[in-house]
Amino acid sequence: MxxxxxxxxxxxxxxxxxxxxxxxxxxxxxxxxxxxxxxxxxxxxxxxxxxxxxxxxxxxxxxxQRPITFFREVLCLCDNPPLIYRDEARALFSPCALKRAKKIVESLPGRQSGSYTSSQGVRSLREAVANGISARDGFPSRPEDIFLTDGASSAINLMMQILIRSPEDGILCPLPDYPLYSASIILHGGTMVPYNLTEDSGWGLEIFEVKRCLEDSRASGLTVRAMVVINPGNPTGQVMSITNQEEIVEFCRKEGLVILADEVYQDNVYTENKKFNSFKKVARSLGYDHNELSIVSFHSVSMGYYGECGRRGGYMEICGFGADVMDEIYKLASLSICPNIAGQILISLIMDPPKIGDGSFETFMxxxxxxxxxxxxxxxxxxxxxxxxxxxxxxxxxxxxxxxxxxxxxxxxxxxxxxxxxxxxxxxxxxxxxxxxxxxxxxxxxxxxxxxxxxxxxxxxxxxxxxxxxxxxxxxxxxxxxxxxx
Amino acid sequence: MxxxxxxxxxxxxxxxxxxxxxxxxxxxxxxxxxxxxxxxxxxxxxxxxxxxxxxxxxxxxxxxQRPITFFREVLCLCDNPPLIYRDEARALFSPCALKRAKKIVESLPGRQSGSYTSSQGVRSLREAVANGISARDGFPSRPEDIFLTDGASSAINLMMQILIRSPEDGILCPLPDYPLYSASIILHGGTMVPYNLTEDSGWGLEIFEVKRCLEDSRASGLTVRAMVVINPGNPTGQVMSITNQEEIVEFCRKEGLVILADEVYQDNVYTENKKFNSFKKVARSLGYDHNELSIVSFHSVSMGYYGECGRRGGYMEICGFGADVMDEIYKLASLSICPNIAGQILISLIMDPPKIGDGSFETFMxxxxxxxxxxxxxxxxxxxxxxxxxxxxxxxxxxxxxxxxxxxxxxxxxxxxxxxxxxxxxxxxxxxxxxxxxxxxxxxxxxxxxxxxxxxxxxxxxxxxxxxxxxxxxxxxxxxxxxxxx
Known part of the structure; x- marks a missing residue:
């Protein structure tokens, strides 16, 4: 033998x-x-x-950078829910945080912050995220479309695993890239189709350049499945104009490409004359709904004014896939059973922070x-x-x-x-x-x-x-x- | 075109x-x-x-199941470190928890529990884990060999990704299996080589059956790289005898197979006449060191008397790989930058809980x-x-x-x-x-x-x-x- x-x-x-x-x-x-x-x-x-x-x-x-007090108060109380009901806790925690923590704990499986949750994340926390997205964009977001995740990296990896079937599948990515993208595409056996950002025009994205890359790669036999856009840009720091985003939306719709929108720096815009617009908002503003374009938006607790990277929390909002694909995404997410609860709670707080009138609002702001x-x-x-x-x-x-x-x-x-x-x-x-x-x-x-x-x-x-x-x-x-x- | x-x-x-x-x-x-x-x-x-x-x-x-108070006190204080120094906190937290939380926070990057850590996990927490393993086994464990992880699932996936190169690579797995193994092997493009546990002998593992499976799969052209063992067993609930473990160690050493030891139920043994023995302990007891056998042991915060599954914490102890392989494992782990901090802290507490003489010891026990x-x-x-x-x-x-x-x-x-x-x-x-x-x-x-x-x-x-x-x-x-x- x-x-x-x-x-x-x-x-x-x-x-x-x-x-x-x-x-x-x-x-x-x-x-x-x-x-x-x-x-x-x-x-x-x-x-x-x-x-x-x-x-x-x-x-x-x-x-x-110091963490936001309200976020940490709530996390802390969710870790140790008996505190919520102790008189002595009133000296240490704001009423607002006590109230929010109580609401969150009551919605967790077994009312415990140590249980596995749904692989998609706790429903009530996904509702908070969806409400935050709706308020941000002015277009509705649904908790069914939200997957809470252990940071954006794991979400991006998961989507690459869903989309890539073989080296004949290509994913459009900007260069310079955030190297998670190239690494993830290599790991999952696909082919990266790079498009260049133009340094000499402030790292602008030229749609004709993307089109050229798409056509070249198709001519060489690749099936291009998705286009990665990072806005605000990493490592390049530019914020896209709405016109530029509209071009990208039109292009991806026409070419049948999923938009993988890395929007983790949405709270890091420093220029007076530009603001962050999500790709979903731009698509909806153009009148394109779920049926016309697939968009996955990635966000995370790591950046912004919160900077909670070690907590590994985030969400992806997945629009424009059929129920059968959503089931497969759920199944793949269920392999790690659920995202960590502290991260789930944090992303819900970030997307639904204290509002005017709340006791914690002024300190928070x-x-x-x-x-x-x-x-x-x-x-x-x-x-x-x-x-x-x-x-x-x-x-x-x-x-x-x-x-x-x-x-x-x-x-x-x-x-x-x-x-x-x-x-x-x-x-x-x-x-x-x-x-x-x-x-x-x-x-x-x-x-x-x-x-x-x-x-x-x-x-x-x-x-x-x-x-x-x-x-x-x-x-x-x-x-x-x-x-x-x- | x-x-x-x-x-x-x-x-x-x-x-x-x-x-x-x-x-x-x-x-x-x-x-x-x-x-x-x-x-x-x-x-x-x-x-x-x-x-x-x-x-x-x-x-x-x-x-x-209620969480262990000491673990939650420490987590809670690490979430909100200013509490550690507040007089009012003494009414709410044990001195033991205050002391441990202070020690942990001081060892975190920027002394904040929201920072990215090393992709391998915080050094001081890995030391706590290594000390716990050394105490458990009576053989030394080194923090360099410990990777803290987001639960065992992500660690198992990572090792499959390292080991599997093509469908010609096989991984020996018990049947009935915990289906994470079959799923992960399929996802990473390898071939599962199943060996049967014998229901009629209390789900015993017969080494001749494993040997037969190995030989058959080699004869069909597979390169078998590793053997998964789950002890205590899931879904089957048996605890391996030390003799059986010794046979497995000898077999894997002789055949050049990595032992992937799923030891997440190490604190769930309910029978008087058996106790948990790690595969590393068994190998060291037989005189085999790092150079003679590769063993990866997976553990998690999810099970045992702690049951903190939603927290997604765990470790893998990796023994018997060269420095070059460890570098590649580190690189792969770095793609999600680091495991979540609450999970890192929890696994360190589980492996280094209150000891006799500590104020929290009696309550903990x-x-x-x-x-x-x-x-x-x-x-x-x-x-x-x-x-x-x-x-x-x-x-x-x-x-x-x-x-x-x-x-x-x-x-x-x-x-x-x-x-x-x-x-x-x-x-x-x-x-x-x-x-x-x-x-x-x-x-x-x-x-x-x-x-x-x-x-x-x-x-x-x-x-x-x-x-x-x-x-x-x-x-x-x-x-x-x-x-x-x-």
Missing amino acids: SYNKTPSITAETINSKVRIFTYEPCGEIVRHARGLEQEIYENPGSLPFQEIIYCNLGNPQALG AEKEETCSSLIKRAKALHKAFNSLEGVSCNKFEGAMYLFPLLHLPPLAISAAEQEGVSPDVFYAHRLLSATGVVVVPGSGFHPISGRSHIRCTILPDEEKIAEMVPRLQAFHEAFMDEFRG | SYNKTPSITAETINSKVRIFTYEPCGEIVRHARGLEQEIYENPGSLPFQEIIYCNLGNPQALG AEKEETCSSLIKRAKALHKAFNSLEGVSCNKFEGAMYLFPLLHLPPLAISAAEQEGVSPDVFYAHRLLSATGVVVVPGSGFHPISGRSHIRCTILPDEEKIAEMVPRLQAFHEAFMDEFRG
Whole structure:
């Protein structure tokens, strides 16, 4: 009998789809940073900085953003419902939070916040989300269309798993992309069909460019199933105009493409003359209903003025699929039985926060506005700093949580990078980290047009820290340019 | 130009791997139950029962199990850390919980429980888990080997994604199986290699049967990569003997198979003469270290005396893979950035609960023992009830949270099922639900040897509810048998 004796498991013998994707925001640069952090811990004073500043992720609370009190009061009470009925709790919790927590707990299975819920999420919490969407858009949203999720990432992965059948299935994605998309498409065995955003027009999306990509990929035999749009943009920070969104809606309707709308930065818009519009709102405004266009909108508790990323909560609103497809989506979601309850509660609070007249409204608004105005200040300070650097240009900043400056690096730096076998942006980012302790993601991790070097840097460190960072960035950059100017 | 115009998305045009798997614990029977629940809500009194009793899932808190106070106190304080420092909090929280919460919060990124953490989980919480494992096994566990996860399901899916490369890769799984395994193997494109547990010897695992399955599948060209073992068993409720575990360890070592050890019911053992032993402990006791055998152990916050399933927390301990594989596992985990923080905290508390001398120890032990002894009472009552039914036999109950009685149904019932186009167990389970409001999972959802009918029923309803359920079960079964006895 001839045996196929199993080889032991090595990196060469695991699933090659896992091996080939990259996810730079948590990749090599973070490993480098952790090493330096260990060094600081073991030999304090041995490096030219005292701490690592993690600007690689949009991780607001790790960088000093404080959570919204009302949200945390409610979470806390739902964790320990007997508190709701204790007199002593009145000294510690607002009446508003006590009331909301009571309402939520009473709607949970077994009135306990530790039960499995429906795989789609608790009905009452989905109603809160749907009401929030209806109020935001001015068009009705239905709890049946809402799936609560463990953050947007798991929801995006789930939709890719539904849509992708084989390498002949393509998904249109913007470049630069948020690398979760390319990774997820690779993992699920599909083909990414990239379309370029135009840096020189403020990272604008040109519909003729998308059309060209669609046609080329169809000509090569692909079946394109969906178009990913990220608005506000990550890593690029632009906010789409409504005209641009209308073009996309018309295009996807005509071409039979599902719109996968990454709308996780909907509460991070910083420009006076643009506001966030959901793709569903744009479609409904054009008169297209459920039957005419499929749209999946992803949202999350991670960003905005709330920044509750470690809680892993979110929703997807799924419009325009038949009941049979919804059943399959439900079945796939049920494989992890249900999203975590704290995340479910949080997304319901975010979509249905205190209203005028509620006791907690004023504190809530004051905290929200403090965070939002501080985000603008921080973005402006960093934007100005990057643009002050020799050979660095940074597009105007409209939304999301990142700057994505373009680096014009000297030829000597480029060849030094080449000698180390890395791309110039990777070379620059590691040098920056070693000199300043600031962790940014090399732009190549977001797959922009080749030949251009960028870094992605979050705007989130608190104002004090940004004030410290800026001179360090400037000094590093000056020294770097001096070294390689030749 | 010839276009491959994208078809609209229908259940026929989604990923066929999603379409073909089944996951009965959340499947058709639950849909039926939800319909009846709606009926009770809309027309109270219209059905012969007042409520649906969900025995389809191991969902302790939904069925009346109370959470452990200490765990919830700590969770609650971590949600709202300013409370830790408020004098008024001393009236509401034990000193022990205040101390633990403070320690945890101080170890979180930005000292906030809303930050992204390492994709592997917070280091200090992994240390707590590793210490708990070391204490449990008497062999060292390292925090580097621990990945905190959103429950066991996501961890199992992740490992399948790592191990499976193509349909030529096989994974050995027990039958009856917990259907997450078959579903996950299908979704990731591999081949399930089933081995039968022997009902007539108390669901024993016979190593010669596993060997036969391995050899057959190798002969047919498969590369078998891993062996799933579920101990205590789900749906079957047996606890493995140490001799049996030793045989499995020797077999997997010799054959180069990874042991995927589902150990989520480690705190649900109800028999005096058996105890839980982890596969890692058994391997180390035999003298096999990291280099000789790869073992992944899955655990979760969902079961045991804690029953915190809605929280989605867990860990996997990964031993015997090289650093390069660990890096790939980390990368794959980083795609969802990190497990939810409440779940991370909970699993650390479960693995490192109050100890003798801690202020909370006595309350903790009293609550734990109350739940454990009540679980035994409930299991006994249900076990006795099933065995009292005509033509029903239920193996002895050693562990986990389910009974899996064998139904000997009359030929007329079998042909009635056939006429409805369903298997006899499905027919029986829906009849049971319609008559009593009790939801059980048809045994065919767990893929036992064909020709045998079972149902899976959790032991979790509280004692009062079980006392109510039993006469209803008995009355239904008698009527059912009378109807079909012929």
